[in-house]
Amino acid sequence: MSISMRIVLLGAPGSGKGTQSQRLVEAYRIPQVSTGDLLRDAVARKTELGLRAKVAMDAGKLVEDAIVLGMIRERLSRPDAARGFILDGFPRNIAQAQALSALLAELGTPLDAVVLLSVDTGVLFKRLSGRRICEECGRVFNIYTSPAGSPPHCDRCGDKPRLIQRLDDKEEVIAKRLEVYEAQTKPLVEHYRAAGLLRVIDADTDVDRVFAALTAAVGAPRT
Numbered sequence: 375m376s377i378s379m380r381i382v383l384l385g386a387p388g389s390g391k392g393t394q395s396q397r398l399v400e401a402y403r404i405p406q407v408s409t410g411d412l413l414r415d416a417v418a419r420k421t422e423l424g425l426r427a428k429v430a431m432d433a434g435k436l437v438e439d440a441i442v443l444g445m446i447r448e449r450l451s452r453p454d455a456a457r458g459f460i461l462d463g464f465p466r467n468i469a470q471a472q473a474l475s476a477l478l479a480e481l482g483t484p485l486d487a488v489v490l491l492s493v494d495t496g497v498l499f500k501r502l503s504g505r506r507i508c509e510e511c512g513r514v515f516n517i518y519t520s521p522a523g524s525p526p527h528c529d530r531c532g533d534k535p536r537l538i539q540r541l542d543d544k545e546e547v548i549a550k551r552l553e554v555y556e557a558q559t560k561p562l563v564e565h566y567r568a569a570g571l572l573r574v575i576d577a578d579t580d581v582d583r584v585f586a587a588l589t590a591a592v593g594a595p596r597t
């Protein structure tokens with residue numbers, strides 16, 4: 375019996391893909407592969423690809439497929455992805471989904487499930503505009519929903535590191551990102567439904583409940 379778990383988390387910006395991925399990493403002991411994180415890292419290191427990607431990212435648009443696919447190919451070939459992975463923020467359009475299935479067919483490791491985190495659009499804007507990130511540990515907070523007392527400081531790192539706002543969480547960029555999701559990423563829902571891989575969960579509730587629904591949808595962690 376295979377002990378791998380290869381999952382795609384699908385959902386609009388702000389639907390909780392990053393938060394739920396981190397929980398899955400702990401439960402399933404497989405890596406989170408976030409193209410947003412890989413791209414932000416390339417931007418921070420000022421690599422050539424990072425500099426090319428930054429313009430699109432700051433505008434809330436998709437980075438060109440060739441850049442993202444190159445990163446995914448390299449990341450999925452690392453040893454820690456052999457038992458599986460959680461794809462967070464990838465694929466983002468039909469061309470990327472097709473490239474992913476070609477890559478996985480080549481590796482002989484097809485996807486197990488694609489889970490759509492379904493959230494009411496009205497909620498997304500507030501979640502994104504309220505999001506703050508600890509610049510030390512990367513934990514995510516929300517000025518509207520975090521328990522009283524957490525922001526303006528990270529309760530793990532103390533008051534030295536700042537809680538920062540991602541440049542693309544500014545209101546004018548959020549609108550563009552949601553528009554891009556509707557136009558380019560949402561068609562993946564039907565794409566994966568037709569492939570028999572799609573599971574839909576209500577992600578409009580608290581983190582623990584969403585996680586319970588998620589593990590029920592993909593199967594209990596295997597050791």
Ligand code: AMP
Pocket residue numbers: 387409410411413430431432434435436437438439442462463464465466470542551
């Ligand atoms: P995220 O952290 O997933 O919200 O991604 C932040 C930004 O990185 C997006 O708004 C895009 O500009 C870029 N990005 C992340 N993943 C992809 C992808 N799969 N394809 C193209 N651009 C991406």
